[in-house]
Amino acid sequence: MNNVIELTHPLIQHKISRLRSKTTGTSEFRALVEEIAMLMGYEALKDLPLVDVEVETPIEKCMTPVIAGKNLAVVPILRAGLGMVNGILNLVPTAKVGHIGLYRDEETHEPHEYYCKLPDPISERLIVVTDPMLATGGSGVAAVDFIKQHGGKKIKFMSIIAAPAGIERLMKAHPDIQLYVGHIDHKLNENAYICPGLGDAGDRIFGTK
Numbered sequence: 001m002n003n004v005i006e007l008t009h010p011l012i013q014h015k016i017s018r019l020r021s022k023t024t025g026t027s028e029f030r031a032l033v034e035e036i037a038m039l040m041g042y043e044a045l046k047d048l049p050l051v052d053v054e055v056e057t058p059i060e061k062c063m064t065p066v067i068a069g070k071n072l073a074v075v076p077i078l079r080a081g082l083g084m085v086n087g088i089l090n091l092v093p094t095a096k097v098g099h100i101g102l103y104r105d106e107e108t109h110e111p112h113e114y115y116c117k118l119p120d121p122i123s124e125r126l127i128v129v130t131d132p133m134l135a136t137g138g139s140g141v142a143a144v145d146f147i148k149q150h151g152g153k154k155i156k157f158m159s160i161i162a163a164p165a166g167i168e169r170l171m172k173a174h175p176d177i178q179l180y181v182g183h184i185d186h187k188l189n190e191n192a193y194i195c196p197g198l199g200d201a202g203d204r205i206f207g208t209k
C-alpha cells in the first residue's frame with residue numbers, strides 16, 4: 001500500500017524496543033513516546049508548506065523559507081495519543097491541537113466517542129492524528145470519520161505500532177490518508193491486543209495500571 005509508510009530508522013526501532021520491555025517504567029515510557037513522535041514527525045512533515053519571507057542577515061536582506069504557521073493541527077486520540085503531541089509540538093510549536101476522545105469497549109473492542117474538539121477552520125489545515133497503537137483499526141477509522149465530518153481534508157495518521165488488520169481496516173475506509181507507522185507487528189490476540197506490542201499504551205503512559 002503506497003500510503004502506508006513504515007519508518008525503519010534505527011533510532012525509532014531502538015526506542016520502540018525500549019517501549020516494548022515490561023521493565024520500562026512510566027517516566028521513561030512517556031519520554032520515549034514523545035521522542036519517537038518527534039522522529040516520526042520529522043519524516044511525516046517533510047511536505048509541510050513553506051512561504052518565503054524577507055530576513056535581514058548581518059550581511060544583507062534575502063528572501064528565505066519559513067513554515068506557513070497556521071497550517072498544522074495535531075489531533076491526538078485520547079488518551080494514549082496525547083503522549084505523542086509534544087513530540088510534534090517540539091517541531092512545530094505554532095501547531096493547533098484538537099482532541100478526539102475514544103475508548104474501546106472491552107467486550108466488542110469497538111470504539112466509543114466521549115469528546116471531540118477540533119481547531120477551526122479545520123478544512124485548510126494539514127491534520128496529523130496521533131495514536132501509538134493501531135490494533136483493530138476501529139478507533140482510527142472513527143477518528144478520521146469525525147475529522148472528515150468536521151471538514152478535514154488533508155490527513156496523516158501516526159501510529160508507533162500497528163497490526164496488519166488495523167492497517168487494512170483504516171486504509172480501506174480512508175484510502176486518501178497517509179499512514180506513518182514505526183513498526184508493523186504480526187497479529188492481534190483474542191483480546192484485540194497487538195502481539196508482541198507493548199501492552200496498553202494509555203495505561204503505560206499515564207501509570208494507571
Ligand SMILES: O=P(O)(O)OC[C@H]1O[C@H](OP(=O)(O)OP(=O)(O)O)[C@H](O)[C@@H]1O
Nearest residue numbers: 078079080103104135136137138139202
Ligand atoms: O485499533 P483499536 O482496536 O481501536 O485499538 C487502538 C486503540 O486502543 C487504545 O485506546 P484505549 O481504548 O485503550 O483508550 P486509552 O487510550 O484511553 O487507554 C489505543 O490508544 C487506541 O486508541
Ligand SMILES: O=c1cc[nH]c(=O)[nH]1
Nearest residue numbers: 135193194199200201
Ligand atoms: O495492543 C494494544 C491494543 C490496543 N490498545 C493498546 O493500548 N494496546
Ligand SMILES: [Mg+2]
Nearest residue numbers: 200201202203
Ligand atoms: Mg488503553
